[in-house]
Amino acid sequence: MANIFEDVGTRTINELDYVGSLNIQLWSTLRAMKKALPFIGNRYRWEATVRQILQIGYDALPMVSLMAICTGFILALQGASELRRFGALHYVIDLVAVGFTRELGPLLTAIAVSGRSGSAFAAEIGTMKVTEELDSLRVMALEPIEFVLAPKFLAALISIPCLTIISTFFGIVAGGLFMFFSTRLAPLLYLRYVMESIALRDVITGLIKSVAFATIIAHVGCLEGFRVRGGPDSVGRSTTSAVVKSTFLVIVADAIFTAIFYFTVRP
């Protein structure tokens, strides 16, 4: 019995320690962020940020676009198979447009980036830790938070909302292709229906979610890297852990944000 309490206590302390570390890391990064900004910050940090933007955003573009097209097509097909029975096939447009703008665009992008870049952050920082590169930064009077994390965080904050917009666009395009081939609905007419079905608040809530997801992915990935202890095997474990934890936290955050928007933002 005592062992159960001990186990629960240890796990609770570990989880609280993790959340506390995430918070401390977030605030330290926010304080260091101005150094990564263009014009007012350090030129080398901004250059690092641009490189990260290309890696997180530009390199993920084909994958995210293809995922969005496939998901848009699946959503339209599944929706149509049910809605057709009630003669409400045109509601597929609302389903795809609203679904992607509010929900699937940010979520799909976050899951794709978490798998690609979250794991890469953990592996890169973990390897730097194992090879004493982080220590060598410290002894050169350079802060790893400012040098390594701030450019990654800023790049994620820029790239992930941009990818979300692109992913939403391709999801809606996939819905349009389905409508064209199944009902011969003209693309311009489809576009008009899409514009009528989505409101500005849908776009804003989607973008707010994408910023929150970017924060989670960047910080969980980096924290897992900083927590690496030991040799190369622990880098592998931290990489896996970064993907699992960031995907889990993204979905939990999505549920919380959706509930908040449902109860507070009324049409």
Next chain:
Amino acid sequence: MPIISIRDLVVEYDGRRVLDGLNLDIEPGETMVLLGGSGSGKSTLLRQIIGLERPKSGRVIVKGVDITRCSPGELKKVRHSIGVAFQSAALFNSLSVKDNVALPLREHTRLAPSIIDLMVWMKLAVVGLADFGKLLPQELSGGMKKRGAVARALALDPEILVLDEPSAGLDPIVAAELDELILLLNHAFGMTVIVVTHEMPSAFRIADRIAMLRRGTFISVGTKDEIRASQDPRVRNFLDRVPEDIASATAVAAHFEKYLHSQETRQ
């Protein structure tokens, strides 16, 4: 007045005492070698001297600043006068050798790029890597990497140069070349050099004084002649390469008895 002063330094990891009340003074311009076997605590001591870890108790005073208690700002200031070359070299793999050496200059000075280029070339020339600046660290041999790390440690012309196992894993010729480089830096630039090593030929070639560590305590501190002449059996065992009694029948039996006793206690 010593440039580095260590007073009653105690370091523990998970309740296990690694350094036990160390006292040592290092004078400006001297080459101090921290000599000892694997696990004797010499790398732990080095991490304390460069302020990477905080001790359980005791003080490490570098240039009059107690780095175990000072503010992060003061620690940064002290670190500007310390150059460190790690055992693994810890060069940044994403940067060329030239950029690795240029990094501290770009971060901590306002020198023009052309001046930085000139200074980098000079540092690389001192360590014999003037023709290899454009290569990435992974394109260098082990000895070249270590020399690259020394060049980076020299970038800000530090008063104190700290080298962790500079000749570990190198062939005798390359190790001897590094020894000559250390002597040159000490004689030509008047640097205080601290070298952690377990290689005796290297230690006796470069040292002004040797501090010999065993199980977290200094067993002898003195000039190389004093160490050579020491009659302390622990010093003699190390110098004469007498193996410790770890694999004899009595030692194994003692370990087995200890194990059985611990099992009985648990039951």
